[in-house]
Amino acid sequence: MxxxxxxxxxxxxxxxxxxxxxxxxxxxxxxxxLLAERDLAQKLAVSRPSLREALGLLExxxxxxxxxxxxxxxxxxxxxxTAPLIALCERPESTYDYLEFRSVVEGAATYFxxxxxxxxxxxxxxxxxxxxxxxxxxxxxxxxxEADAAFHLSVYMACHNVMILHIMGALANLLRQDVFFHRKxxxxxxxxxxxxxxxHRAVREAVQSGNPEAARAAAEAHVTFTRAALQxxxxxxxxxxxxxxxxxxxDEGR
Amino acid sequence: MFHQLGGLxxxxxxxxxxxxxxRAHPETTYDYLEFRLIVAAAACRMAAERATEDDRGKLTRAYxxxxxxxxxxxxxxxxxxxxxFHLACYEASHNAVMLHIMRTFFLMLCHDVFYDxxxxxxxxxxxxxxxxxxxAILDAIxxxxxxxxxxxxxxxxVYTREAVQESRLAGQRLAVAMRRVGRDTLAQxxxxxx
Numbered sequence: 001m002x003x004x005x006x007x008x009x010x011x012x013x014x015x016x017x018x019x020x021x022x023x024x025x026x027x028x029x030x031x032x033x034l035l036a037e038r039d040l041a042q043k044l045a046v047s048r049p050s051l052r053e054a055l056g057l058l059e060x061x062x063x064x065x066x067x068x069x070x071x072x073x074x075x076x077x078x079x080x081x082t083a084p085l086i087a088l089c090e091r092p093e094s095t096y097d098y099l100e101f102r103s104v105v106e107g108a109a110t111y112f113x114x115x116x117x118x119x120x121x122x123x124x125x126x127x128x129x130x131x132x133x134x135x136x137x138x139x140x141x142x143x144x145x146e147a148d149a150a151f152h153l154s155v156y157m158a159c160h161n162v163m164i165l166h167i168m169g170a171l172a173n174l175l176r177q178d179v180f181f182h183r184k185x186x187x188x189x190x191x192x193x194x195x196x197x198x199x200h201r202a203v204r205e206a207v208q209s210g211n212p213e214a215a216r217a218a219a220e221a222h223v224t225f226t227r228a229a230l231q232x233x234x235x236x237x238x239x240x241x242x243x244x245x246x247x248x249x250x251d252e253g254r
Numbered sequence: 255m256f257h258q259l260g261g262l263x264x265x266x267x268x269x270x271x272x273x274x275x276x277r278a279h280p281e282t283t284y285d286y287l288e289f290r291l292i293v294a295a296a297a298c299r300m301a302a303e304r305a306t307e308d309d310r311g312k313l314t315r316a317y318x319x320x321x322x323x324x325x326x327x328x329x330x331x332x333x334x335x336x337x338x339f340h341l342a343c344y345e346a347s348h349n350a351v352m353l354h355i356m357r358t359f360f361l362m363l364c365h366d367v368f369y370d371x372x373x374x375x376x377x378x379x380x381x382x383x384x385x386x387x388x389x390a391i392l393d394a395i396x397x398x399x400x401x402x403x404x405x406x407x408x409x410x411x412v413y414t415r416e417a418v419q420e421s422r423l424a425g426q427r428l429a430v431a432m433r434r435v436g437r438d439t440l441a442q443x444x445x446x447x448x
Contacts (some may be wrong), residue, residue, distance in 0.1 A: 024275050024282065062271055076272040081358050088350055097351035100300075101293075104352075108292040162282055163289040166272055167355065 015046055015054035023063060023073060026157060026165045031173070034064065034071040077170040089179050096227060098171075098180040103223035105168060106152070110203055110219035113158035114212040121158035122208055128154045129204045136197050141187035148183075149176060151200055155219075158207065185233050192229050199225060273362040283368040283418060286359070291411040293356060294343070295404040301346035302395045302403035309346035310396055316342040317392045320385065329375035336371055339388055343407075346395065369418045380417060387413060 022028045034040055034055075041051040055071060058064045065072050075082075088094050117125070128151040135144035149172050156165045174180065186192050199222040206215035276282045305313070316339040323331035337360050344353045374380045387410040394403035437443060 020275065020278065024279050061274070063275075074271060076275065077270055077358075080270060085351070085354055088354055091350075094351055097349045100349055101352040101355065104293060104296040105289075161285045161288055163285040167289070 011046065011050045012053035012057060015044060015050060016057040018044070019054065019058060020061075020063060023076070024162060026162065026169070028073050029169065030073050030075045032073050034073070075170070075173075076166055081170065082174060085174065086179050089174075095181045095230060099223055099227045099230075102171070103220050103227075105164060106155075106223055107216040107220045109156055109159040109161070109164050109168065110207065111159075111212045111216040112161060112164075113155050114207045114210050114215035116160045117158035117207055117210075121154070124154045125151070125158060125204055125207055129200055132197060132200055136193060141184055141193075144187050144193065145183045146176075148196070148200070155203065155207065181230055186226070186229060189229075189233070195225060195229075196222075270358070270362065276362075276368065280368075280422075284415065286368055287411055287415045287418070290359075291408055291415075293352065294340070294407040294411055297344050297347040297349070297352060297356070298391055298395060298403035298407035299400040300349060301343050302398050302400040304348045305346040305395055305398075309342070313339070313342045313346060313392055313395060317388055320388060324375070324381060324385065329372045332375040332381075333371035336375075336384070336388070339392075343391065343395070369421065373421065374417055383413060384410075 019028065028034070035043060037048060037051060037055075041048045044051065046054075055064060059066065063074055065074050089098070113121070113125075128147065131147040132144060132151055135147045153169065153172060156168045159165070175183070178184075186196065199218065202218040203215065203222060206218045276286065301309070301313075316335065319335040320332055320339055323329075323335050341353075341357060341360060344356050347353070374384060387406065390406035391403060391410060394406050433440075
């Protein structure tokens, strides 16, 4: 029965295991910088040498990276996932493929959030929504785009499905880099911004009231609107280009 | 934020860290299957709406490859053909972003991250059920029936979830049985308590 031999757990391995679980559940997120060693040791109530050994184990696994004097959580979906996606998104129709996929997953995530959100999740969603409202009141499109991404992330957290959380988290990072579309285009339009705000409010309210079907409908309507708005903006841009070209021709004709 | 860190820690062909994490945390299998259920139902609905003649041919051939592998009694080939069948469904959905994302996870699955599909194909009863479920998906897409295609995809994943659960429980039961059989190494066994 050698298989059942009991091995005393080493403290460093237990700490590494704990940090690993924090990454899986999304308490620690890819790209985040860990606390300084001394503070982290205090937080976890372990000695610094044990923590250092644990961080060494995690680094060997590739889960954390030492960079510019800090320790960061590594991206869970690396270049093997993102590089082909970025290449794919050079085709303009990928914007709509992304939004179609997003609508499917966002609808389900919001549905599950309405079913599963704890009071802590609900508070977090409300807080993130207030941040959008504040950015909107200040008419700060960059800040509002960031608050928007954070709001959606809080919904993914509340749906309590780690696959959805990690995939949509990775996609949110690409969204921040404007891989799928230029977010500024949306937020610099007053009317569009107002509509997006109301849609986020509807999502928040459906989740808060624990109504899964309404939550799904609100999320899908939000993505559908984004799609329609981008289409309109694209068309307006093309109209503008055409007008400019016409003017150029007239100019040359003179 | 992490894009500023550059392409660290993931050389070409290296497994995604997420795969390693999920393998270390078997409870995440059910999150994966829930995610699959959502996306597969949508993909099969789209496939029923959008599949071209080309897609239909490909799907039919992919299904026939599963049948042929089972005819040869080759669970390994059957499992591989199974994955190709599902990828053909995603291709027929004509959503390139969704195809890329799902392909990433199917490739993870090939490395037995969550469960071993080959084991399912080794069991006669399970094999017939899987085959029938694939046939239902194929027929619905070929009949251009989006609702039926979504339902068939959902049923397939719900069944897979049950099969995974059963096989895990079976594994645990086997371990308990083996410990009981080998209990004379743990206690002074007498015939009376046998």
